[in-house]
Amino acid sequence: MNTEMVVLPAFCGMISFVIWAVVNAWQRRDRFRFVSEFNNRLLDRLGSTKDFSDFLQTDGGKKFMDALTVERGLTDARDRILRATQTGVVSLTLGLGFLFLGWRYSFANHDTFAVLGTIACSLGVGFLLSSGTTYWLARTLGVLDLEPGRASRQSLVR
Numbered sequence: 001m002n003t004e005m006v007v008l009p010a011f012c013g014m015i016s017f018v019i020w021a022v023v024n025a026w027q028r029r030d031r032f033r034f035v036s037e038f039n040n041r042l043l044d045r046l047g048s049t050k051d052f053s054d055f056l057q058t059d060g061g062k063k064f065m066d067a068l069t070v071e072r073g074l075t076d077a078r079d080r081i082l083r084a085t086q087t088g089v090v091s092l093t094l095g096l097g098f099l100f101l102g103w104r105y106s107f108a109n110h111d112t113f114a115v116l117g118t119i120a121c122s123l124g125v126g127f128l129l130s131s132g133t134t135y136w137l138a139r140t141l142g143v144l145d146l147e148p149g150r151a152s153r154q155s156l157v158r
Helices: 005-046 050-057 059-104 111-141 153-157
Strands: none
Touching: 050 059, 059 111
């Protein structure tokens, strides 16, 4: 098999990953800057402790504090589980595709596709097992049961 058949897709994948990482970091930086500016403006408008306490007593203040504490943790846990599942499915599909190519077409050195397919399938299965384990642990610990303003089922049982 020609080295171009392995090097070119690997190079394109590497360039795609670098672009994704840069764009993702840029979006996170902008989001962090926006939240920081919003919090600074909010604190500037609330001149005293009494104003801040009055703000927290309103519905908007309660929603603001819930958004900062509970929902952020839940969203992160669910997003991580879904991201691991998505990565696992894509890696498993890629591995099966490589294995199919190695089986279907006869190249001078078709073992490369078998090796790449086995590695990608192993990574996919690993990501799927990881997301399944994380989901089970999160459900067992009651992390996914929490809703803003409600206690978990585990804490209600005790």
